[in-house]
Amino acid sequence: MQKVLQALLDLQSVDVRLIDVRARLAKFPKKIAEVDARVAAAKAELEASKAAQLATIKDRKKYELDVEGWNEKVRKYKDQTSQIKTNEAFRALQHEVQMAEEEIAKAEDRLLEQMVASEEYDRRIKASQIALKEVEEITRVERMKIEADAAAAEKELAELNERRKRAAADISEKLLDHYDRIVKKHNGIALAEVRDEKCGACGMRVRPHVFQEMRRLGSEEMFHCETCTRILYYIEPSVSAAPAATSASASSHSES
Ligand SMILES: [Zn+2]
Structure with missing residues (x-):
């Protein structure tokens, strides 16, 4: 990530x-x-x-x-x-x-x-x-x-x-401002995890090329949900874990 x-x-x-x-x-x-x-x-x-x-x-x-x-x-x-x-x-x-x-x-x-x-x-x-x-x-x-x-x-x-x-020290002022605006709009939750290629917050499907780019190693781009505007993130499931349901447990797993 x-x-x-x-x-x-x-x-x-x-x-x-x-x-x-x-x-x-x-x-x-x-x-x-x-x-x-x-x-x-x-x-x-x-x-x-x-x-x-x-x-x-x-x-x-x-x-x-x-x-x-x-x-x-x-x-x-x-x-x-x-x-x-x-x-x-x-x-x-x-x-x-x-x-x-x-x-x-x-x-x-x-x-x-x-x-x-x-x-x-x-x-x-x-x-x-x-x-x-x-x-x-x-x-x-x-x-x-x-x-x-x-x-x-x-x-x-x-x-x-x-x-x-x-x-907040590691985040640029501009991004922090952007984050705070989304926080205000969504009662404190500005980020949404992508699960099953969908926004984990509102369920909107993420476009395949966006999902592909999110998974690409070294990707620098930031993506937003097209519906709820939350900042999207994706955690690559570990190989041993069962798909989808246990993706949250892979949070310590970091490849990027
Ligand atoms: Zn959404």
């Missing part, structure tokens, strides 16, 4: 890994955000329980005041009893007392409800606190793992960038 094609293949193998590393790196912010969101949700749950508890306490105070107010009224009505002159007025006052006592009973029922609710919110607050602690502990470990993975990916990226520089 031509030296320049080998250099382009090296470059492509680095580029394929670069695409993978960059894709991995792009996912880390989202992963961290997901972890943060879980902690935020647990915190919100706790805050909601606390707010509900506060509201209950407020309501309780209001109902306590209601009970006091109605009790005060009942006392007043009873004080008035001694001054009542007619049966009618007495019955009317009795009715007022009865109404007030009913209101007291209602307010006391509400008070009891609020006390039961308050106990429930106490339990909820405690459960939310435990859940938050658990989530914080789990996400702390997860965040460390994500950050370690991200650091490893960053390191790999730096190494690959170095390797790319070295691989």
Whole structure:
């Protein structure tokens, strides 16, 4: 194989890994955000329980005041009893007392409800606190793992960038530019191996005289697929290898 094609293949193998590393790196912010969101949700749950508890306490105070107010009224009505002159007025006052006592009973029922609710919110607050602690502990470990993975990916990226520089050093600027353009067009794959006289990427048949020239020892010409424009290369299968299917395993085999 031509030296320049080998250099382009090296470059492509680095580029394929670069695409993978960059894709991995792009996912880390989202992963961290997901972890943060879980902690935020647990915190919100706790805050909601606390707010509900506060509201209950407020309501309780209001109902306590209601009970006091109605009790005060009942006392007043009873004080008035001694001054009542007619049966009618007495019955009317009795009715007022009865109404007030009913209101007291209602307010006391509400008070009891609020006390039961308050106990429930106490339990909820405690459960939310435990859940938050658990989530914080789990996400702390997860965040460390994500950050370690991200650091490893960053390191790999730096190494690959170095390797790319070295691989690109043997390729002319013009060819490199050409390669990069095809890479952009084809999501990172600019070269295609010719197999069974066809482009390994798009399957287009390679013209016989082109294939012949590609196989010629000492050939300097570079060929492109007529359909997908990828740079074509051909690896001569070793004599012992079975035809076609194992051509990839002959990559170490070099005659040119
Ligand atoms: Zn093609």
